[in-house]
Amino acid sequence: MRIKFKLNGRKVELDVPPGRRLLDLLREDLGLTGTKEGCGEGECGACAVIVDGKLRLSCLTTAIQVDGKEVLTVEGLARDGKLHPIQEALVETAGLQCGFCTPGFVMAAYALLLENPRPTREEVRAWLSGNLCRCTGYEKIVDAVLLAAEWLRNRDG
Amino acid sequence: MRKTGPVEIVKPRDIAEAVRLVKEGGRPLAGGTDLFVRIRKGIENPPFLVYLGELPELQGIRLREEGAEVGAAVTHAELLRSPLSARVPILRLAISALGAPAIREMGTLAGNLANASPAGDGLIPLYLLEATVRLAGPDGEREIPVEEFVLGPGKTALRPGEIIRSLWIPFPEGKPLSYFRKVGRRRALVIAIASLGALIWLEGDVIGKARLALGSVAPTVLRPRQVEEALVGLPLEPEALRPAAELLSRATQPISDLRASADYRRKVAGNLLLDMAISLSHRD
Numbered sequence: 001m002r003i004k005f006k007l008n009g010r011k012v013e014l015d016v017p018p019g020r021r022l023l024d025l026l027r028e029d030l031g032l033t034g035t036k037e038g039c040g041e042g043e044c045g046a047c048a049v050i051v052d053g054k055l056r057l058s059c060l061t062t063a064i065q066v067d068g069k070e071v072l073t074v075e076g077l078a079r080d081g082k083l084h085p086i087q088e089a090l091v092e093t094a095g096l097q098c099g100f101c102t103p104g105f106v107m108a109a110y111a112l113l114l115e116n117p118r119p120t121r122e123e124v125r126a127w128l129s130g131n132l133c134r135c136t137g138y139e140k141i142v143d144a145v146l147l148a149a150e151w152l153r154n155r156d157g
Numbered sequence: 158m159r160k161t162g163p164v165e166i167v168k169p170r171d172i173a174e175a176v177r178l179v180k181e182g183g184r185p186l187a188g189g190t191d192l193f194v195r196i197r198k199g200i201e202n203p204p205f206l207v208y209l210g211e212l213p214e215l216q217g218i219r220l221r222e223e224g225a226e227v228g229a230a231v232t233h234a235e236l237l238r239s240p241l242s243a244r245v246p247i248l249r250l251a252i253s254a255l256g257a258p259a260i261r262e263m264g265t266l267a268g269n270l271a272n273a274s275p276a277g278d279g280l281i282p283l284y285l286l287e288a289t290v291r292l293a294g295p296d297g298e299r300e301i302p303v304e305e306f307v308l309g310p311g312k313t314a315l316r317p318g319e320i321i322r323s324l325w326i327p328f329p330e331g332k333p334l335s336y337f338r339k340v341g342r343r344r345a346l347v348i349a350i351a352s353l354g355a356l357i358w359l360e361g362d363v364i365g366k367a368r369l370a371l372g373s374v375a376p377t378v379l380r381p382r383q384v385e386e387a388l389v390g391l392p393l394e395p396e397a398l399r400p401a402a403e404l405l406s407r408a409t410q411p412i413s414d415l416r417a418s419a420d421y422r423r424k425v426a427g428n429l430l431l432d433m434a435i436s437l438s439h440r441d
């Protein structure tokens with residue numbers, strides 16, 4: 001089928017089977033490999049993206065489900081060559097090691113801060129419960145999200 | 158999906174077309190958080206899927222005087238953001254324990270129900286509130302209680318071509334206390350070892366009426382009515398509820414599986430009732 005959607009602010013239109021996974025569509029058809037495949041079954045969060053402002057797992061989303069929608073991936077966060085504050089904060093707190101899980105955490109944190117700009121540590125932890133990281137032990141990732149929340153609040157007044 | 162190549166999916170324009178496509182053998186698809194996983198694991202291989210998630214007639218939550226009608230395409234996250242979840246705390250408690258944020262953003266309450274898992278967290282409030290299921294099918298519409306809709310693990314009363322149109326959730330009378338807890342290993346994602354939801358109406362210092370619903374301890378979510386009756390007249394204190402907890406353990410029909418043995422599940426069920434008494438009597 002012919003599907004049209006907005007990807008990181010740009011219109012895309014392509015012919016794909018309606019049941020093609022959004023994950024494959026992004027990585028293979030469109031060459032955006034920032035979105036990662038961990039489990040392929042909804043358990044790890046590595047494939048998380050934002051669709052119409054809401055967090056989704058691209059491994060459990062198909063092409064037909066994003067037709068006409070706005071999709072945001074980790075590639076769409078940087079502005080004018082500058083990392084997004086969530087990404088900056090992860091660097092600052094050393095919230096990543098191998099980095100495989102990082103795009104998923106970044107997108108999950110992005111969705112959290114859209115909904116709740118002032119989360120508590122416990123709320124951040126609970127929110128990130130759908131993302132797995134085998135390296136960091138999570139605490140520095142939580143630190144980063146709290147730091148990014150503070151930066152964003154200062155920036156956006 | 159990767160194993161079998163992309164699955165065929167069609168998007169109907171309205172309920173009538175959806176019903177026709179499902180009658181032809183298409184499988185309803187809402188959020189896909191159950192169905193895509195099962196297809197990927199090779200547990201199921203439906204000929205094609207009928208995507209209901211964006212059908213206009215299945216959207217939205219309509220609040221009425223006596224209850225709320227929840228469209229079959231309403232996601233868990235939408236429910237949590239709606240005034241309904243503030244009005245009915247048991248719904249909020251159970252649904253916020255279901256999966257993680259992305260799963261709640263994608264998955265629907267109707268999908269959770271149609272999946273008919275004895276571990277389905279969303280089923281607990283539906284049983285407690287005595288919700289009904291509004292169905293649309295080739296022979297028109299009908300409405301049946303949730304307890305008659307779920308027949309066994311993965312088995313429902315859906316007839317060929319029928320889809321869930323909405324769920325009717327009656328508001329409970331008065332102001333019952335609400336309790337929900339699931340015991341599992343990893344908080345957000347685990348499908349429970351056992352779970353207990355409860356609505357407790359106090360009369361003075363004692364329990365005037367109680368509804369209990371247990372997950373993962375029987376082939377379907379369980380309403381142990383003899384235990385509900387045994388609670389009437391008792392103070393809401395763990396010591397007083399000990400015999401009822403034992404009765405509850407005996408009322409369960411758990412299985413042993415990879416997650417827990419039947420004996421352990423039975424014990425957990427009884428302990429959850431004591432935990433309920435502790436946490437509700439310490440409320441402020």
Ligand SMILES: Cc1cc2nc3c(=O)[nH]c(=O)nc-3n(C[C@H](O)[C@H](O)[C@H](O)COP(=O)(O)OP(=O)(O)OC[C@H]3O[C@@H](n4cnc5c(N)ncnc54)[C@H](O)[C@@H]3O)c2cc1C
Binds near residue numbers: 320
């Ligand atoms: C990582 C992960 C964690 C999870 N954690 C939990 C958890 O903690 N607790 C829990 O209860 N569940 C959990 N689930 C299961 C799942 O997310 C829920 O059951 C969810 O509510 C299913 O809804 P859906 O819209 O995604 O259903 P789908 O996958 O789209 O459909 C599920 C079933 O319902 C049928 N169906 C859907 N809509 C209709 C309709 N309108 N009419 C007729 N049939 C219909 C489908 O044909 C299918 O058989 C988890 C799943 C994953 C992947």
Ligand code: FES
Binds near residue numbers: 038039044059
């Ligand atoms: S790859 Fe999608 S959740 Fe793991």
Ligand code: FES
Binds near residue numbers: 101102133
């Ligand atoms: S940094 Fe390696 S998995 Fe998270």
